[in-house]
Amino acid sequence: MPSNRTVSDTVPVGAHVKLAIVGGGPAGLYLSILLKRQDPAHEIAVYERNPEGSTYGWGVTYWAGLLDKLRAGDPESAAAVAEASVTWTDGVAIVRDERTVHRGDAGFGIGRRRMLALLADRAGELGVRVEFEHDIAGPDAPELAGADLVVAADGVNSVLREAHAEHFGSAVTSGRNPYIWLGTTKVFDSFSFAFKETEHGWIWCYAYGFSGERSTCVVECSPGTWTGLGLDTLGEADSLRLLEKLFHDLLDGHELIGRDRADDAAQWLTFRTLTNRVWHRGNLVLLGDAAHTTHYSIGAGTTLALEDALALAAALRAPTDLDTALTTYGKRRRAELVSAQSAARYSAQWYENLPRYMRLEPAQMFALLGQRHSPLLPHIPPQLYYRIDRAAGQLEPLRRLKRWLGPRVARAVHGRR
Template sequence: MRIVCIGGGPAGLYFAISMKRRDAGHEITVIERDPPGATYGWGVVYWDNLLDMMFTNDLESAKQVRAKSRLWQEQEIRHGQRTAYLAGYGYSTERATLLGILARRANALGIKVIHNRAVNSLVDPAGWAADRTLADADLVIGADGASSVVRGLYENSFGTRKETGDNRYIWLGTPKVFNRFTFAFERTALGWLWFHAYPSSARNSTCIVECTAQTWRAHGLDRRDSEDSVRELEKIFASHLDGAPLLDKSRGQAARWLRFTEISNEAWYHNNVALVGDAAHTTHFTIGSGTRLAMIDAVALAQSIYENPNPTDALRTYDARRRAALRNTQASARASQAWFENIDHYLEQDAVDFAYSMSSRQGEQPPWRYQKHLAHQITLARLTRRCYHSAQRWYGARRRGEVSTPPLSRRIRSG
């Protein structure tokens, strides 16, 4: 089968890898509009469930991604003069590093990756060889992100819906390395602003600043350029950054203030065209699942094609399974977005109650969860929980074949 992927992000590259791993006879090409190494963003986060899938699906790239990832433990909520904590852990890595690993793996498998080529039509795009037009492809994958050109060509057939939120946010970096997933909320005379920060590498962190539209306009951020906005934000969050600057340029392109747009589609395929990742759906960044869901889409589509010799049956099966599986996640993402867009209702709470409101924003919780949350604010309880998570990670790493250090309890005994 001749397959063309439009978009060289995690969704497109990982689909190509997954498809080639299942049948090396496929002729697969990935077309990316940007140059090699270019990416507009900082870090991505993920959890053990993505690692489990990656180690099962392609051991080679999974090992490299894990080796280049940072572990963060707990969520830290800084609100007023107090700090509260939420349990849990996750991993993060630089988006550019992830793309580099996947691109090299794709090349090693014999996948053709073409950069610096924009596709504006699925029939004879500019610069495409005359004997190898996209019209000749057996299957075209739209993996070109939330602003997907591929989806836009058939919006009516896909049944595309877009809903734009009201809050403003800007995606920044900083050389300040946060060891926890950190939320910091700052009250100014003109309203509240907050950031979500997590380590991207040993050298920097991702820092997403968010505020309501009213606060954004009151601070004049609607009129300031990117550099001026960033200088203002550095002053507001100075106590959290420990003197480190905020970085607004990723691979040379200045960050912009954005409004989140939720994209959904009634169908994820049309004729021989299928959508994956943000081209098919978006979920609010406050649940940190965009990259994870894109890569799960990629594997699900590859597996569906492998199991169904008829391409139409394969796309129909993929569409039905993934849209159904995503329904709860999308609902949780909408609830999370709504909580942050109505945050004024919660900001007058003390730090501990505010953190609990944040942790339960995606649905009602049983009463005992609040008591557990209070206990987690005790240092000894947090340390015990982290030891438990260390053992949990060690077991998971052993189970999936990842090289890992012994669990914490064994390290203590041997030391």
């Protein structure tokens, strides 16, 4: 089995190698591009189990810092992604029936299907063999035999990782709130939120454009609201009609779009946060969602996956043996992910405790929505936190106090668990 090869069996990183990348998502495709650019003689195959053009989700988000990194890695694919993206700067929230606008940094959206097509085309141009509808059942698959490096880029349910879950130290934590990933024909020119109070509790939506024709809508609520509204039993078509009524002012009469099989049950999920203690075993290495996941509410999943690819390519470029390169990659990325994972954890908890913040005026609630990554926020009354935050924005001593208190509160809380 490829994953059982020892370091002494592997070739030096700088040599021409045979690579098998399992999973044709953004991370796997982009890694193939980077490695082909490093050495065109590398023999690289990407195996994707789904048909070409078939993907889950609608659009993905990213920020300007990612584009700078992509330009450094491969200017051609970065230019193609930038050209196919849409941009927004404002955040808009509808709380009950009141609309609030917040000025912010520029964000970008691109259709996931479009991004994958661009990366697959670029990989093919460079000589990568991209094979669609090609399932790899496990580490014993004949396609992996003889590979110097096997990359598990096959997602949160990675079969390659699960074959050695104990070695990797895999751990999964499920979130509380049900959510559903939808599209809409409404084209949003800002990152938009809507919070609606029902007799069964709050339900909310975040929406953003990813092309000139479509936007993504993610709807979330507590388990009690989900069952109270009957969303646990409705088929997808009836669920979409109910959600369209609830968010009519956000959608402006536009429809929500689900899957093609509208008579099936709606695809509500709970988010699974995955971590792994180590990221490689012999010549098998984890990448993207196969290695880690962060809650969708911080909009960083695709960015972090592409950054994994950049880091792995950099580690493989170093003049060292394969085991050292993969160890370096794993340690670096686990360290870099700490802040994002913390932000995602607090963001998810903010939404799970949404009623705590809904007594505020809409503008104040929206301000704290932007502060949801703070470890201090859950432990201070929302109105008081809002006042401190406003004051800290004007007085440097209070700003320093807030920065000083945050880590100490977090350590005290975690120390009691």
